[in-house]
Amino acid sequence: MRNYNLIFKSLSVFFLFSILANAQNKSATISVKNNLDFLRKEIVVVSGKQLSDLIKGNKANDLRIKKEGTQQYVVLQWIDFDQDGVAYELLFQAEVPAKAKANYQVVFDGNIPLAESRIATYSRFVPERTDDYAWENDKVAFRTYGPDAQKRVEEKRQEGTLTSGIDLWLKRTDKPIINKWYAENAKKSGYYHIDHGEGYDPYQVGPSRGTGGTGIWEDNKLLVSKNFVSYKTIAVGPLRTVFELQYAAYSPYEVKETKRISLDLGSNFSKFEISIDVQKALPNYTTGITLHENKGEVKINKKEGWFRHAEKIDGVLLGEGIVLNPKLVNDAFSNVSKEKDRSDLLVVMQPKENKLTYYAGFAWQKSGQISNESDWDALLQKKAKMLANPLRVTIKGDK
Secondary structure: OOOOHHHHHOOOOOOHHHOOOOOOOOEEEEEEEEOOOOOEEEEEEEEHHHHHHHHOOOOHHHEEEEEOOOOOEOOEEEEOOOOOOOOOEEEEEEEEOOOEEEEEEEEEOOOOOOOOOOOOOEEEEEHHHOOEEEEEOOOOEEEEEOHHHHHHHHOOOOOOOOOOOEEEEEEOOOOOOHHHHHHHHHHOOOHHHOOOOOEEOOOOOOOOOEEEEEEEEEOOEEEOOOOEEEEEEEEEOOOEEEEEEEEEEEOOOOEEEEEEEEEEOOOOEEEEEEEEEOOOOOOOEEEEEEOOOOOOEEEEEOOOOEEEEEEEEOOEEEEEEEEOOHHHEEEEEEEOOOOOOOOEEEEEEOOEOOEEEEEEEEEEHHHOOOOOHHHHHHHHHHHHHHHHOOOEEEEEEEO
């Protein structure tokens, strides 16, 4: 795995503003509380005042975290959103039993080797396949399409794709596959459409929403953007990958979208944080899941805020889903069309202050993550409960 020591070397000026000579913590305890009735293994974020209080007069690149009562140090990741050399978030993965609390000890000792992980998250722009943007973790992989792919369609050239839908890559390994599959596909076109033992891409997006694409529902029609026009990679792992996609104005409302998309280690769901710039008020904002040939099964749970499609591709079950705060949902329904790739399960939402957050993802039976539709429903229900009941993080410093 990549040596993440390089990340810390760029943080030499990190939190200089909070150096307090008389208030330096030698150690601290981070308590993570789980109020739900099942084990949770999630990425914990320490940011803002909590992070500045935790660091105080110590050096950020000396920080280490271990599970209390053990010598088991956990993998860390710093996130620098504006890439100015100052990190704004500290991430680590916590494992908390049902209805319980887990404690993690923070120490400042640069002589302790940084913990590394065999698995990771990853994302990148892919110019060698026109201009895809692809992202993955140990469970799932996704991609979407840029301006060159759009231009190729408009000019009727090969290798074109015109859609703002989200494509799924069905992987059955926890190892990274993006770079390998693209490299092999460059040698032999169509490589990743065949399962060579790690999974493959049989998923058809077309003009549909794929899983998590967006639009505006008006007059019984879905208005959608074209491909993204620019991108920004913010972080690539090991615990979280983060990037942004910009979309050109579309529809009579002249909607411009910025999508900040992130994917955590161990999660089946990408997080979509949408910022919208419009010339006049939108009637709604909509996300969806392709219904392909309308042979799958749809479930709509407005009360809990989860929506799913279950279908078989090449005889194997694929579950796709969207999860969000149920208070944001105006409506949800299957929009069935006779046109190819125009049928979608649509979730119609009302953004607040032109911002909106939802989660979209999937599980593939061949990966071993689910065995049937009920397993997928259970994962969606758990995700909805986790969003409604976030882990509670408290920090106590010891001087």
